[in-house]
Amino acid sequence: AQKITQTQPGMFVQEKEAVTLDCTYDTSDPSYGLFWYKQPSSGEMIFLIYQGSYDQQNATEGRYSLNFQKARKSANLVISASQLGDSAMYFCAMRAPGGGADGLTFGKGTHLIIQP
């Protein structure tokens, strides 16, 4: 069975500081994908960044980067130079082709609040 664990229910961070959101995962599939989504209070899910299990380098997308440590089964999201608009729920998710029901397996999320 696939599982995503996000151990930080909530975080307060000062504006302009870097933020690391933790994510650990569990799967027996050798091929899998890891995704991070942002969910503002309005509810929509916004795709941020993707990391594949065979990717040699950590993914980066603008201010977002992924600290992928395969042996530890962790895929932490790093947000550099945080902004007030980064305040939202953040979800780590995984997709593995052999995981039974298709679709993404989500963690419970981290509520990030950026303070001025």
Add this chain to the structure above:
Amino acid sequence: DGGITQSPKYLFRKEGQNVTLSCEQNLNHDAMYWYRQDPGQGLRLIYYSQIVNDFQKGDIAEGYSVSREKKESFPLTVTSAQKNPTAFYLCASSMDRAIVNQPQHFGDGTRLSIL
């Protein structure tokens, strides 16, 4: 602009009533999904469809039904058998379910409440 449209944004259901949530996409995606989100929780998969006229149960399909008569549309019916339907429902689509690196794109969601 391409995207996923969910309607209505808010929906109220009376006891014993079936209600249908609409999901339409113009991204030309093959795969479509329905998720349920409860407060303080992540998303859980209700149903998914890989192709027209085919759909599969997800992790929490009991009390729900779907259809996929057109590629663009994947409506979800919350039946009276679903005893705790109050939740936020999100529809998603992706280009090809067989490709692991395809992100799922989400609609803005429908918030369902019981009267």
